[in-house]
Amino acid sequence: MDERVREHAAVLVDWSARVEAGDDVVVSVAEDAHELGVAVAEALGERGANVTTLYGSAEVSRAYLKGAEAGSEGGDGDGDDGDDGDGDGAPSFDDDPAVERALFEAADAYLRIGGGRNTTASADVASETRQAYAKARQGVREARMDTDWVSTVHPTRSLAQQAGMAYEEYREFVYDAVLHDWEALADEMAAMKDALDRGDEVRIVTERDDAPDTDISMSIAGRTAVNSAASVAYDSHNLPSGEVFTAPYDTEGEAFFDVPMTIDATRVRDVHLVFEDGEVVDFSAGAGEGALASVLDTDAGARRLGELGIGMNRGIDRFTDSILFDEKMGDTVHLAVGRAYDACLPEGESGNDSAVHVDMISDVSEDSRLEIDGEVVQRNGTFRWEDGFEG
């Protein structure tokens, strides 16, 4: 076994999930993530934790959902035959099945290791079926989110393909992103969090010859930034992570997002948004404008920002069409329309609410600056506490 697989497991178990002796840990292993699953089991045994291993196979899930679709076909729509009877033709699913609920309710930590054989393994499942399944599992999801959960990926050929990279090259990429001195990065990100927590207004300006300008301002007064340092100890549930994010409001101006992304299996690029009084009043996209339109039309909250995030993981040096990595990349900022995270809001206050949360990313490595209350904090990707910063 590549020693980096064991190092990845150690970061996941110790830094990210903070597993201790006696903890009950549920590990989900995707089809091609066997090697990391083995290394994680070894680490958990060594720490004196208990482990239950799930098979996180997209093909097994897809087969179950296709089976449910087949089982509900040809019925009379009254619900007796597996059709949920609401007229959309989707199968019905039992609410929060006992086994899954009991499993997560009893768990201290949940480690999800992604890495299948085909990122589009479920492409032929109807979206109504997926939605019906997800809707019936609200309680299971809540029980899962109540654990110390962490999501990571084992580098697989399928993910390399999605990233447009060779397998060996992709492995280097993943381990560069994951195998950090996280303590040091968390300290650096704490400086960014402090600046955001003290500030009232953020302005992002980018003036490049080859793209529309960005000049956007938003209020962050009263909001709390999250230092997302890839550890449950930092309210952070992704490995890798490496971003600081908050929940902005009262957005004004326009922004251009040059990093390509995938929304509902549609390639979307070169998104341009115009905000007035906190809302998107105009938008365009170089590709996939229809997918963008349906996101913005979901509900009222889908036209307001839910997140401002600042990527600070310099181990990530390229875009791979995976939000787990892309939004954490150094030299980027991202804005998300839709739902805000509770962790950023004052106790008892509810932020922007929406059924969606869609991140859009801008490269800020050139001709760009981020200001907090008029003071430049990042210019051309370099933070003010870094060497080479030009204020």
Place this chain on the structure above:
Amino acid sequence: MDERVREHAAVLVDWSARVEAGDDVVVSVAEDAHELGVAVAEALGERGANVTTLYGSAEVSRAYLKGAEAGSEGGDGDGDDGDDGDGDGAPSFDDDPAVERALFEAADAYLRIGGGRNTTASADVASETRQAYAKARQGVREARMDTDWVSTVHPTRSLAQQAGMAYEEYREFVYDAVLHDWEALADEMAAMKDALDRGDEVRIVTERDDAPDTDISMSIAGRTAVNSAASVAYDSHNLPSGEVFTAPYDTEGEAFFDVPMTIDATRVRDVHLVFEDGEVVDFSAGAGEGALASVLDTDAGARRLGELGIGMNRGIDRFTDSILFDEKMGDTVHLAVGRAYDACLPEGESGNDSAVHVDMISDVSEDSRLEIDGEVVQRNGTFRWEDGFEG
């Protein structure tokens, strides 16, 4: 997907486990059993059952146990360091971890699909470690046994290798054993069960030129035979099955077992046992006599019979060094030293008790007869209700 994989899944879900809509089903998928796992998930979706999928990886289990061994090393033996402190050096494990207990307590059915990549994947785990792990999971095991559980295997290259067969050849072998008209076989086995239930004494005689004679008698008065028809509806938890078994006592005589077997990773063949007053008083083996001796020395019950089984699955036509298949083969009978099954005993009565249960198999296809109360029921492998029977 080979259509036989889907047929195997249907037999497992419908005939064996009797899954119904709304059932909570836990499925364990071994490393190389992905295809059958997919087919089972599809069938469960179609039946309207709920599914939770475990990763039954021998390499993950081995890694966990090796990790626990490493974690308990170098301690002072007082138990604080993961050593269980009883002096055998084995790591300690928490009793019945909450997640696993909750999982099986909430489950209606448990389908275990074997089929790894290496049948000796855990060869380097100390037997003390395995025993400590198993001992700490008594409650989990009981919860699992309280479900409608069924164990089967997906044909893999590793199992083909263990059987000494080509992969394609082994697939044919497995599907011949599994894809039966089980209803018809269950009816035929009912005739055998009736004969055993009515009888008081069984005698097995084999007189072959090339092997020591078998002439052994045992009492079965008051005992109930199990028609093991590969379905929970028949108290049968293996797919394939196809044997009728009971719990004999007061064994007299001698028996020769010509089918090779593996005891604790040791190859054992040509076992000869001599019984007096129900106990083994003399024994020998053509190979692996030491392994046989340690079985017989385990405890007092290890020298008495716990089971007489009659193989009736004619889809199984060769020995493959797997007890799941070997003991079900038509033209064979098997005797087990050690623990008797409760299902064969009168309510409240306890049968032969032992920590072991080791099956030994005889080919009865030639020069052989099985009598119940002096009446020949099977001669040279043919039962009295079959064509060609010579009484």
